[in-house]
Amino acid sequence: MPATSGDLALIPLGGTGEIGLNLNVYRCGEDLLAVDCGIGFGGSDSPEAEVMVPDATWLAERKDQLLALVITHAHEDHLGAVAHLWPQLRCPIYASPFASAVLRRKLGEAGLLQQVRLHTVSLGGAFELGPFGLQFLRVTHSVPESQALVLRTPFGTVLHTGDWKLDPTPLLGQPTDEAAFEALGREGVLAMVCDSTNALVDGHSGSEAEVLDALTELFGELKGRIAVTCFATNVARLYAISQAAMANDRQVALFGRSLRNADAAAREAGYLKDVPPFLTEEEAGFLPDDALVIVCTGSQGEPRSALSKIAADTHPQISLGEGDTVIYSSRQIPGNERAISRVQDQLRRAGCRVVTADERPVHVSGHPARDELRKLYALVRPRFSVPVHGEWRHLEQHASLAREAGAEPILIEDGDVLRLSGNRPSVVESVPTGRLAVDGDRLLPLEGGVLAARRRMLFNGVVVASLAVDGDGRVVGEPMVSAPGLFEHLDAEPGQIASELARAVGDLPSNLRRDDDPLREAARTALRRALGRRLRKRPMVDVHLLRV
The missing domain is CATH 3.10.20.580 (Ubiquitin-like (UB roll))
Structure with a gap:
């Protein structure tokens, strides 16, 4: 690892003080390293913008210093903005095999695949970029191959956890590599930049094996068509649904392009080997109602999703009604509550039964609850804690827990430049941040003239x-x-x-x-x-x- 002058700093451009839009930048001397590049959803606060990406103008202006973009895992809020923002950044990308498979499809759809230098890193792999010695550590999450990222620098070691949990019985892949985290703690960690999503939740997040058991039991009780909606990249949930369906003599069809892409990427990366090919939307219509399970996109009430079309009875291939059941195997992302309720009301009006995790254990979170956070702090023993990936209330609760665990918490938000080197981390300056709305092939500033006009037209x-x-x-x-x-x-x-x-x-x-x-x-x-x-x-x- 070459010596360097200057300092070590963390600069969040998205995802700190908010849910989604994750884009973090580490600066070591004059070199920059970006970690994750995700989307967010407009929700009720920004009805004129369905999908948003972080404003990366500050980073794009320094792209000559940008060594690479490293992706921790294949969720949309961590890689969904890559195809939108890469033309501004034009840097190499490093990701695990599954995340690479997902990215190749996204970049191909955007016509960028031949331009991007996409490097696939093996699970737990190590590589060097400028002053950064980088290593992936295996963690469990609700998508295959989630990786925490260790950054070894001349100023100290930083652990960037990404999204993680402690699941002793994951359905796909191996459990979180607790031994590697313990070894890292013995080595010494300057700061842990850590997921805060469930910092308000006591206890443990639960296991995917519990969801499989719950779905198997529930499918056995139901008649008629069953629809399950979940996040497309939750491949372990796809596996659980397929196993529960086979145990109850049902076949599974996928509804939604993102689900089909996730299925193809998972099989390319070696997952779902013992799962029969899923039925197409066209084939689903020929099965008896009691023999069918459909998995569909739309758990967050997205207006163009398969479930929204089904609820509105406008889907060309399938309809649901009296005697059918829709299972929400997902959590509500804050801001989407109204959209989700609207779709659920439409389904109930059509005669469907709607089952959520409040009624049956059909979902577990992919993020650590408080007991899991305590255990990771005990393993890693960081000197400082930097809560990220959450709204301010999540960050505050995480900070309180970190202090109890013996780490000094530092609270920051998007745009803060947190100097990690020196005697004690401190915010030394700020950089401009913002959100851009995805509008077809364009990116529009939320506060710009076009969207301001849309807001005015929407209400007046x-x-x-x-x-x-x-x-x-x-x-x-x-x-x-x-x-x-x-x-x-x-x-x-x-x-x-x-x-x-x-x-x-x-x-x-x-x-x-x-x-x-x-x-x-x-x-x-x-x-x-x-x-x-x-x-x-x-x-x-x-x-x-x-x-x-």
């Missing part, structure tokens, strides 16, 4: 007037006013507003009517006044001016 509506004038600015014919979402189809108000607009333009001074820009702005003002008298609100207005 939009009115567009089309106006034709001659060379002298006299109105030709009758203006057309369109106001979707503000008036009913047969309402008289749009016609009345059009007449008022024509009169207002006719009353303008002749010299103003000959100039397009002043005429257009005066027409907008007249349109706003006419709307204000009727609606008592301020919709977004625009005027299309045609000079004939």
Whole structure:
């Protein structure tokens, strides 16, 4: 490991003080290393943005210093933004075999696969990048091959846990490598940057084997079609569903592109070997109801997901109703509660029974509860604790637990530059951060003009007037006013507003009517006044001016 000048710092650009959008940067001297690059969901706070990514502008401006991006595991909130942000960063990527398989599909869909240098690192593998000596440590999580990342530097060793839990009986892969963490603790750890998601939850997170038992028992009680919704990359849950189905003489079909991609990536990485190929959406319709289990995307109420389409009875291949059951084998991501409730209400209205983890043990978290956190601190014995991956209430509770465990906690949030070298870690500066909305092939700032206009249209509506004038600015014919979402189809108000607009333009001074820009702005003002008298609100207005 080469010597270096400067300092060692952690710079979270997303995922600290919030759920999702994980993007962390480590600085050692002049070199930068990024860890994870994930998405988040808009939810009720940002209805104009369904999917968001962290704003990586600060990092992109320093891409010449960026050694690589290391991915800890294959969940969307840790790698889902790679295809969106890599064109700005253009750095090598290091990931486990399963995460690499997932990334290849995402990068291929984005047309980037041939451009990205994607390095596959074996489980528990070690590699060096500049001043960083890096090593993966095996952890259990709700996706195969989750890895904690050890960063050995001239200034000390940092453990970046990623997402993890202590599951003694995982259905796929091996348990968390507690011996490796204990050995790391004996070596000495300067700081542990650790998952805080379940820092408010007492006890233990539970085991995937318990979910298998619960699903097997529940499937045996049910008649009719069974639908299970879960996170697509929870391959252990796919395995549990398949085993529970086979134990009850049912076959399993996958509904949703992300599930099919996860299945293909898992089989490519050597998982699900003893699971028969899943049925397609088309094949599912030919099975008797009592012989079918479908697994579908949409556990968070995503409007374009398979489950949302099924609930709305708009899915082209399948329908659910009286006598059928939908099992939510997932947790609610904060902010998605309203969307999830809406889909569940639609399902119940159609006659479906809805089963959640509040009723039966059909889900366990992939994140450590408080007893698991205590055990990891006892193994690693870090000098300092940096809680990440959680909202502020999670970080505070994690900090309190870390202090009890003998580690000094340091609370930070996105944009803080936490210097880890020196006598005691401290925030020495801040860098700009933010969120970008994924809008087709574009990334739009949440506070930018486009999304601000959408928010305004969402709550106040939009009115567009089309106006034709001659060379002298006299109105030709009758203006057309369109106001979707503000008036009913047969309402008289749009016609009345059009007449008022024509009169207002006719009353303008002749010299103003000959100039397009002043005429257009005066027409907008007249349109706003006419709307204000009727609606008592301020919709977004625009005027299309045609000079004939």
